[in-house]
Amino acid sequence: MEHEDIERLDRISGHLHALLHNEQPALLDLAGHKEDEIRQVGEFVNALTEALSALSKAAHHLSIGDMDVRISANLPACHHLKNLQATLRHLTWQTGQIAKGDFSQRVEFLGDFSHSFNWMVEQLEAYRQRILGQNRELERLATTDPLTGVYNRRYLMDFATKEFLRSQRYSHVFSAIQMDIDYFKKINDTHGHAVGDEVIKAFTVTCQEVLRESDVLGRVGGEEFSIILPETDREGALIVAERIRQVIADLKVCAEERIIRFTVSIGVTHLRQEDAGLEAVLRRADEALYLAKNGGRNKVVTA
Amino acid sequence: MFKEERKAPQFDWSHLGDIEWGRPNLGPQTAVAVYRLMQFTLRDAIISHTDVATANRIFYDAGLSAGKAIHEHLLRNTQDFDRFIAVLQETLRSFAIGILRVESSDLLKHRFVLTVAEDLDCSGLPMSDELVCTFDEGFIAGLFSAHFGKQFTARETDCWCTGDRVCRFEVVLVDA
Numbered sequence: 373m374e375h376e377d378i379e380r381l382d383r384i385s386g387h388l389h390a391l392l393h394n395e396q397p398a399l400l401d402l403a404g405h406k407e408d409e410i411r412q413v414g415e416f417v418n419a420l421t422e423a424l425s426a427l428s429k430a431a432h433h434l435s436i437g438d439m440d441v442r443i444s445a446n447l448p449a450c451h452h453l454k455n456l457q458a459t460l461r462h463l464t465w466q467t468g469q470i471a472k473g474d475f476s477q478r479v480e481f482l483g484d485f486s487h488s489f490n491w492m493v494e495q496l497e498a499y500r501q502r503i504l505g506q507n508r509e510l511e512r513l514a515t516t517d518p519l520t521g522v523y524n525r526r527y528l529m530d531f532a533t534k535e536f537l538r539s540q541r542y543s544h545v546f547s548a549i550q551m552d553i554d555y556f557k558k559i560n561d562t563h564g565h566a567v568g569d570e571v572i573k574a575f576t577v578t579c580q581e582v583l584r585e586s587d588v589l590g591r592v593g594g595e596e597f598s599i600i601l602p603e604t605d606r607e608g609a610l611i612v613a614e615r616i617r618q619v620i621a622d623l624k625v626c627a628e629e630r631i632i633r634f635t636v637s638i639g640v641t642h643l644r645q646e647d648a649g650l651e652a653v654l655r656r657a658d659e660a661l662y663l664a665k666n667g668g669r670n671k672v673v674t675a
Numbered sequence: 676m677f678k679e680e681r682k683a684p685q686f687d688w689s690h691l692g693d694i695e696w697g698r699p700n701l702g703p704q705t706a707v708a709v710y711r712l713m714q715f716t717l718r719d720a721i722i723s724h725t726d727v728a729t730a731n732r733i734f735y736d737a738g739l740s741a742g743k744a745i746h747e748h749l750l751r752n753t754q755d756f757d758r759f760i761a762v763l764q765e766t767l768r769s770f771a772i773g774i775l776r777v778e779s780s781d782l783l784k785h786r787f788v789l790t791v792a793e794d795l796d797c798s799g800l801p802m803s804d805e806l807v808c809t810f811d812e813g814f815i816a817g818l819f820s821a822h823f824g825k826q827f828t829a830r831e832t833d834c835w836c837t838g839d840r841v842c843r844f845e846v847v848l849v850d851a
Contacts, residue, residue, distance in 0.1 A: 444838075454833075455840040458790050462776035474757050 380410050384417055391421060423447040430457075439464065463489075475500070517591040519569060520576040528590030529650075532600045536650040539602075539643050547609030547642040549599040550657040551579075551616070554635045554669040556595035563630060570627035571634060578623055582615050598657075606642040606674060613638045613672045621670060635670035637661060684740045688748045707771075710795060714810065735813035742817020750822070756782060759822050771795065778843070785823070785848035789815065790841040797835040797842060806831045808842050819846050826850075 383400060390397040399418045405411040426444045430453045433441035439461050443454050459481055466477040475497035479486040515527035523531070532548065539546045553559075553575060560568040572595065579589055579597070588600045601609050617638055625632040639660030647653050660675035667673065676690065694703045721730040749766055753759040764775045773791035780787050792798070796808045812829045819827035826849040833839035 451838065451840050454838070458776070458778070458792070458839075458841045458843070461778040461788075462790065465777045465779060469757065476757075476761055 377410055380405065380414070384410070384414055387417055387421070391424065396425065397421065423449075426450065427453070434460070470496070473500075520573050520591055522576045522580070522597075523588060523590040525590060525592040528588060528592060528598055528600065531588050531590075532598075532654070533650050535600055535602055536643065536647075536653065544603060545605045545643055547601045547604045547606060547640065548653050548657045549601065549609060549613050549616075550639040550654070550661040551597040551599070551636050552661060552665065553595040554637055554665075556634070559632060559634060563628070563632065567627040567630065567632060571625050571632055574623060574625040575620065575634075575636070578619055579616055582612065582619060587612070598654075604642075606640070609640050609642060610672065610674055613640045617670065617672050637664040637669045638672045639664055640672060640674045684736070686740045686744060688744050707795060714796065731809045734809040735816075738810040738813025738815075739817040739820075740813075741810075742814040742819075743821045744817075745814075746818050746821035750818070753822070756780070756822075763818065767791070773798075773842075776841075785825070785827070787819070787846040789844045789846060791844070792841045794835065794842045800836050802838060803836045804838075805836050806834045807836050808834055808844075811842065812844065815844050815846055823848075 387397050387400055399421055400414045402411055402414045402418070405414065423444075427447060427449055430441060430443040430450060434453060434457060439457055441457070443450050443457060463479060463482070466479065469477050470493055475493055477493060479489045482489070515523055517524045535546050538544065553571070556568065556571070559571055572591075576589065576591070576597070579599070583589060583599065584601075586602050587604075590598050590600075592598050599612070601612060604612070617636060620634070620636045623633070625634075639657045639662070641653060641656040641660055643653055656675045660673040663675070664671040664673040679685070718730050718734065721733055745766070750759060750762055753762045760775075760777060760780075767773050767775045773794040776790045776792070778788040778790060791808075791811065794808060794811065796811055800807065808831050812831050815829040816827050819829070827846055828849050829844045829846045831842060831844050833841070833843035835842060
């Protein structure tokens, strides 16, 4: 081998040594080299240097989260980085989807990370479901009467207000019923509060059997109840009220080995054109109830 | 039905026939190589009879019909975009067409970037520095056009044949 060839090989060896030690040598200057095998090796080494540089640059950009870097497709090793780039881009989109509430997203191409990520999404969905369930329970507790499960005064008034406004806006009808269990204090004093509670519960269950799904029954006081009947005129409400009065009068409540019978007084009214607010409707229903009470109880009075 | 002269597409899903009835022993599946044999010999014949631009236009338009037909047949009830993508991913996987992933979606500007891995058309083909998934471009454009009820176009920007390991498509609204 000639001295000049040995020097060229030394330069190529030095270049490869620098590459292996993580340096970034300039490309070999092959100008003026004769066309032989050593020059070809030098050209390969230069191509390898450029490819490693591109690979290093791409890996660096991906490692700092720069997913828009243009990765050369000329080197097979870069193909894996391009695959990783596509995967990370999709993962970024998936994360955004999850943030928007799409918990159906799953990762299936990143080994252990996939398992952890998918587990995280499943946990988030489980937490969300739990919170939704708790919210529903809180909503139920805030709107219902704990003894009977029917709506409480607050919900009933909200519903009645909306129904009043809706009926006025669209010139629809609705009716309101006020009810009071007759001599309930006497039932409590004679048989005790536990029996009184059973009477209250039996009363609401029986009323609900008479009502339609669209009618809303609420407990507004100890033994006082209201019903809002959407899309129901005076005659319709009167039929419902009379039916309730009748079934309650026929009802026998078994509590603590005793049979309790009781009656209910009922006031009925409907929305009128001159009603300026919901209060006017409810006041009229109250007045009708008062008349029913004073008229001997176990009666339905309309106003 | 199949050989009538026409100036506009007439394809209908029923043209695929009752495969279960017609292939009781061989079933509905075939080899990827057979699909590609059809695709690339057809492309070869079209180019030799006409030119590359015409071949591309034919493959794109055929893909467009296919995308609209598959939407009509399998994705019609997916009004919500997220649901559309989820069902589309499942559909493409169940037909072994490819693994669809979304890289970006802008529902206001109607711009989307999708990738398809293990693509039926090209994954594993020799490197040629060409974007070859013209049928897929039309197919995706057809799916998006049918979903949004507006005309979309899809353009392949990366392909297995250009060295990528996934095919990447930019989908945009025409005249957005």
